[in-house]
Amino acid sequence: MTGQEPAQPDRRLLEAAARVAGVDRVTLTDERLQGESRSAFAVAADGEEFVLKLVPAAGRALDNQQRLIRMVGSLRRRGYPAPEYVGTGESGDTVFTLQRRLPGRTLDQGPGTPPAPALFAAILPGLLTAVELQRDAGHLARPPWPAWLLDTIEEGGDGYCLHATMRQAPRPAALLGRLQSLARRNRRDRARTRDVMHFDMNPANILHTRGRLSGVVDWNIPFDGAGQGDCGFDIATLLFYTYDIEQTRDVLWQQALQVSGLAWTTVYLCHLSLRQVEWSRRHAPGSPDDARFTTIAEAVLDDCQARGA
Numbered sequence: 248m249t250g251q252e253p254a255q256p257d258r259r260l261l262e263a264a265a266r267v268a269g270v271d272r273v274t275l276t277d278e279r280l281q282g283e284s285r286s287a288f289a290v291a292a293d294g295e296e297f298v299l300k301l302v303p304a305a306g307r308a309l310d311n312q313q314r315l316i317r318m319v320g321s322l323r324r325r326g327y328p329a330p331e332y333v334g335t336g337e338s339g340d341t342v343f344t345l346q347r348r349l350p351g352r353t354l355d356q357g358p359g360t361p362p363a364p365a366l367f368a369a370i371l372p373g374l375l376t377a378v379e380l381q382r383d384a385g386h387l388a389r390p391p392w393p394a395w396l397l398d399t400i401e402e403g404g405d406g407y408c409l410h411a412t413m414r415q416a417p418r419p420a421a422l423l424g425r426l427q428s429l430a431r432r433n434r435r436d437r438a439r440t441r442d443v444m445h446f447d448m449n450p451a452n453i454l455h456t457r458g459r460l461s462g463v464v465d466w467n468i469p470f471d472g473a474g475q476g477d478c479g480f481d482i483a484t485l486l487f488y489t490y491d492i493e494q495t496r497d498v499l500w501q502q503a504l505q506v507s508g509l510a511w512t513t514v515y516l517c518h519l520s521l522r523q524v525e526w527s528r529r530h531a532p533g534s535p536d537d538a539r540f541t542t543i544a545e546a547v548l549d550d551c552q553a554r555g556a
Contacts, residue, residue: 256288256299260338264299264345267334268292273299273345287465289348296348297333301341302469308342309335311468316344318386318443318474319466325380328373328462351454351461359535362450364492366458371495373460374453374485375502378478381443385475392476393438393511396518400430408521412529418541419524425548426517433510433556439477446473448481449488479507483515487523490543513556520544 256264256275265273270292278289280298288299302308312335319329330346337343354362354370361367399408413423445452447465454462468474486499503512524544527537 256290256301256341256343257338260301260341260343261290263336263338264290264343265292267336267345268297273297290345298330298346298348298464300344300346300465300467302343302467304337304340304342307471309337311471311473312342312344315466315468315474318384318468321384321386322380322443325384327377327380328460329466330462330464349454349462349464351456354450354453354455356450358531359539361489361491361539364494366455367450367489367492368495369458370453370455370460371485371498374448374463375482377460377463378448378481381445381478381481383441384443385441387472387475390440390475391472392440392444393514395470395472396476396480397430397434397514400427400514400518400521404522407526408518409525409529412525413521415528419528422524422541422544422548423521426520426544429548429551429556430514430517433513435508435510438511439479439507440475442476442478444474444476444478445481446484448484477507477511477515479503479512480515482506483512484519487516487519487543487547490547491539509551509554509556513551516547516551520547 261273261275265271273290273292276289276291280287280289286301288301290297290299302312316332316335319332322329323331328349330349333345333347335342335344354367356362398404403410410423413419445463445466447467448463452463452465453460454464466474482499482503486496486503489495489499507515520543523540527534527540531537
C-alpha cells in the first residue's frame with residue numbers, strides 16, 4: 248500500500264530475527280513466497296518454518312507492527328485461523344515481523360483464473376465465520392476509516408490506486424469516472440468503524456488443506472490507524488475477487504449487504520475496482536489478470552447500479 252520497496256533480508260536483519268525468536272540462527276530458504284509486494288520471505292529456525300515480513304522503518308512502523316501482533320493475537324484467542332506472531336524488530340531502515348508458518352496452499356490458481364469454484368464454495372462458510380470474529384474486535388477509539396479509503400477514490404493512494412494509470416486508455420478512464428460518480432452518490436455519514444479489517448482478503452491470502460480452511464495470512468498495518476473499520480469490506484473483497492464464480496456470488500452479496508448495507512458495499516466495490524484494475528494495468532498490461540479484473544469491475548458496477556446504488 249505504499250510506494251516504498253522493503254529491503255531484502257541481509258545478515259544483520261536475520262540476526263535480529265533470530266534474537267526475536269530466541270534461537271541461534273534464522274536462515275532463508277529457497278522457496279519464493281507469493282505476494283505482489285515481494286516483502287515476505289520463507290525462513291527456518293530450529294527445524295521450524297516461519298514467515299519473515301518486512302516493512303520500511305518509516306514513521307511509527309515499529310509501533311504499528313506491535314499493534315498488528317496484539318490485534319492478530321486477540322483474533323487467535325477468539326478462534327480465528329490467523330498465524331501466530333513470534334515478535335517484531337528493527338534492523339537498519341527495515342522493520343520486520345516473524346510469524347510461524349501455517350499449513351496449506353493458497354486458493355489462488357494463477358493469473359486470469361478464479362479459485363476452483365467447488366473448493367471456494369466448500370471453504371466459504373468457514374471464511375464468513377472467521378470474518379464474523381472480526382466484528383467489534385478493534386481497539387482504536389477513533390480510527391480514520393473510511394476517510395483514507397475515500398481519498399483513494401478521489402485522489403489516489405500512495406503507490407496504489409494511481410489515477411494516472413487509469414487515464415492512459417479510454418476503457419479504464421471511463422471506469423474511473425464511473426466508479427467515482429457511483430462512490431460519491433453512496434457516501435454516507437456513518438460506516439462501521441469498530442471491526443478488525445484484513446483489507447486484502449483475496450484468494451492469494453487464504454490457505455486451505457485438503458479443501459478445509461487452514462489460515463488467513465498476510466496481515467498488515469502499513470500506517471497509523473489501518474487495520475480497523477468495517478469487516479464488511481473484507482466480505483466485499485471476497486465478492487470482488489470471486490465475482491466470476493456464479494455459485495457463491497449471491498451468498499457474498501447478501502452477506503456484504505447484511506453487514507455494511509448497499510451504499511457502503513458499493514463504495515467498497517468501487518475502491519476494489521480501482522485498486523485491482525489499476526494495479527494489473529500498471530504491472531501487467533494486456534495480461535489475463537488485466538482482462539479478467541477489468542471485466543469484473545465493469546460487471547460489479549453494473550450490478551451495484553441495478554441494485555439501486
